[in-house]
Amino acid sequence: MEIIKIENLSKSYSSLKRKNNVLALDNVSLSVERGKIFGLLGQNGAGKTTLVKILLGLTHPTEGRFSLFGDSTNNYKNKKRIGYLPENHRFPNFLTAYQVLYYLGLLSELNYDGLKRKIFEALELVGLKGVEKKKVKTFSKGMMQRLGIAQAIIHNPDLIFLDEPTDGIDPIGRKEIRDILVRLKNENKTIFLNSHILSEVELITDNVAILHQGKLIKQGSISDLTAIENEYRITTDSELDTFLSKSDFVNFQLKKLNGFTYVLSGTDEDGLNKFVDLLRLNGITIKELIKQKLSLEEIFISLIKDLDKVK
Amino acid sequence: MRNIFIIILYTLRELFARKLFIAFGIISTLAIGIIWMILANGSVMINQFGNANPGYDEMEKIVLGFEVSAILFLSDLFILIAIFSCANLISSMLEKGTIDVFLSKPISRTQLLVGKYLGGVTFVFINMTYLVVGIFLVVSFYFNLWSFTVLLAIPVITFTFALLNIFLIISGLLTRGSALGMIVTYFYFIVLSPILAARDSISNFISSDILKQFLDFLYYLLPQVHDIVKTVFKQILLQNENVQYELLIYSTIFLIAGLAISFFIFEKKDL
Ligand SMILES: Nc1ncnc2c1ncn2[C@@H]1O[C@H](COP(=O)(O)OP(=O)(O)OP(=O)(O)O)[C@@H](O)[C@H]1O
Numbered sequence A: 001m002e003i004i005k006i007e008n009l010s011k012s013y014s015s016l017k018r019k020n021n022v023l024a025l026d027n028v029s030l031s032v033e034r035g036k037i038f039g040l041l042g043q044n045g046a047g048k049t050t051l052v053k054i055l056l057g058l059t060h061p062t063e064g065r066f067s068l069f070g071d072s073t074n075n076y077k078n079k080k081r082i083g084y085l086p087e088n089h090r091f092p093n094f095l096t097a098y099q100v101l102y103y104l105g106l107l108s109e110l111n112y113d114g115l116k117r118k119i120f121e122a123l124e125l126v127g128l129k130g131v132e133k134k135k136v137k138t139f140s141k142g143m144m145q146r147l148g149i150a151q152a153i154i155h156n157p158d159l160i161f162l163d164e165p166t167d168g169i170d171p172i173g174r175k176e177i178r179d180i181l182v183r184l185k186n187e188n189k190t191i192f193l194n195s196h197i198l199s200e201v202e203l204i205t206d207n208v209a210i211l212h213q214g215k216l217i218k219q220g221s222i223s224d225l226t227a228i229e230n231e232y233r234i235t236t237d238s239e240l241d242t243f244l245s246k247s248d249f250v251n252f253q254l255k256k257l258n259g260f261t262y263v264l265s266g267t268d269e270d271g272l273n274k275f276v277d278l279l280r281l282n283g284i285t286i287k288e289l290i291k292q293k294l295s296l297e298e299i300f301i302s303l304i305k306d307l308d309k310v311k
Numbered sequence B: 001m002r003n004i005f006i007i008i009l010y011t012l013r014e015l016f017a018r019k020l021f022i023a024f025g026i027i028s029t030l031a032i033g034i035i036w037m038i039l040a041n042g043s044v045m046i047n048q049f050g051n052a053n054p055g056y057d058e059m060e061k062i063v064l065g066f067e068v069s070a071i072l073f074l075s076d077l078f079i080l081i082a083i084f085s086c087a088n089l090i091s092s093m094l095e096k097g098t099i100d101v102f103l104s105k106p107i108s109r110t111q112l113l114v115g116k117y118l119g120g121v122t123f124v125f126i127n128m129t130y131l132v133v134g135i136f137l138v139v140s141f142y143f144n145l146w147s148f149t150v151l152l153a154i155p156v157i158t159f160t161f162a163l164l165n166i167f168l169i170i171s172g173l174l175t176r177g178s179a180l181g182m183i184v185t186y187f188y189f190i191v192l193s194p195i196l197a198a199r200d201s202i203s204n205f206i207s208s209d210i211l212k213q214f215l216d217f218l219y220y221l222l223p224q225v226h227d228i229v230k231t232v233f234k235q236i237l238l239q240n241e242n243v244q245y246e247l248l249i250y251s252t253i254f255l256i257a258g259l260a261i262s263f264f265i266f267e268k269k270d271l
């Protein structure tokens, strides 16, 4: 089921001088399935935050439509089922961490009884136990971020928007947050993640979309995006140089990477199996055989470079 | 309803955290104390007026007059401080990062704005109640003469602030800051409103008919803050016959229209 469905969304921020108008989103369409972690990637100023703000009704789209939970009326009552961690969020700084969660919990229609228990659960989950009586104005950046995550999940929402959730958080904390997200996903929650930390996104997301100057330039599952068609890496126990020039395999390209590791390209699975048979016939032991992959970062950078070249 | 109530409560808490309740409390307590001292030392003077044994009616008029002048003087001061106190309620709500958190909760923009607006009004109501009831008790105990009509000062002054708060809300929404709101509201309260109230006497010095009509137009368009406090209040207390209730009606229309405009501005705003 599609939890988020966006059709042809555009947003232009108008300014007094018309030529300074910013087209922050340009005809973006995408959808997010229930129970998935979706990553929205893009450079600074690509329009990621703008997109999320539109979905939450904070900013009005110039054109296009969207629906959340199949409802396109943008009814504020739907927000009971939504959690949001804004970038650079702030809380009333005269309150303590506990009081912030209490206040926001009340607004999330949680009831007085049970709220206290939920607050302590959330504080524990994000690693803020013990500082609940501290005023938030004394919080460090990472502590603020953790509190932001706590308020986004305290009401057990079905759909969670996180804008740079690991911003300012130490490495251990990042791992903890990734674990929380995976846990939420296993509870069939849908997570919409904005990030530029691609190595992290790669670890947990199911699907990603890449925004560039307001346009959606790529979209798909992580495994599809990062896989390279017909390219395998093979490690054996001896030289394969004799095979490099085998006439049966003119379509193959076998490139030496290092030691006894080679990259085999230009063949489908059928050809790959024939090649393996050949190696085995010749008494060569195969130690490792894997499909070649790019990292998300490599894909991202090459995509952006290509686009810049076109210009 | 629940949402509005929660926002009002936490708006008061914000004002409390900024020590504004304590500041108002101290000023009110001082004022009540001073009045008590004046009474304690000046009782002879009142008895020296006219006959040595004034009738109940006459006495009540003197006491009421005393209370009214004290409250009017203090309420002007209070409203000036209240404008200062509440000027940044909207800009603090609209801060980037704060508004995002709040509007991601199941609360509508209108509820949030109403909560902030009423939060400021409630703040003034609470402080005026303390001041007026304090003065009322001191004076009434002293003379053993209980004129409850003086308590009307509480709603009248709260209403006056509710009108001025519209200027604060709209300027706050438009500029996301507190400076313009303060300037506009102070200007209206201290300069423009008294001028408009006195437009009849000013007209004698103005030859241009258009200007006269313009002043009239402004008078009926904008809330008659000055007149409401000074006239309606005095008329009611001193049992004057021709109470200008129509002023309340004009001002209520302004209040409703002002709120509608601010809802519209807020609803259209990109945050
Ligand atoms: N309120 C606004 N008024 C005018 N322009 C805006 C406004 N908000 C964003 N923009 C512009 O819209 C574009 C997209 O901004 P956005 O904040 O969505 O980027 P982002 O992808 O979230 O960037 P980052 O990774 O830095 O957070 C930018 O060019 C930005 O300058």
Ligand SMILES: [Mg+2]
Pocket (backbone or CB within 6 Å): A048, A049, A050, A087, A163
């Ligand atoms: Mg952003």
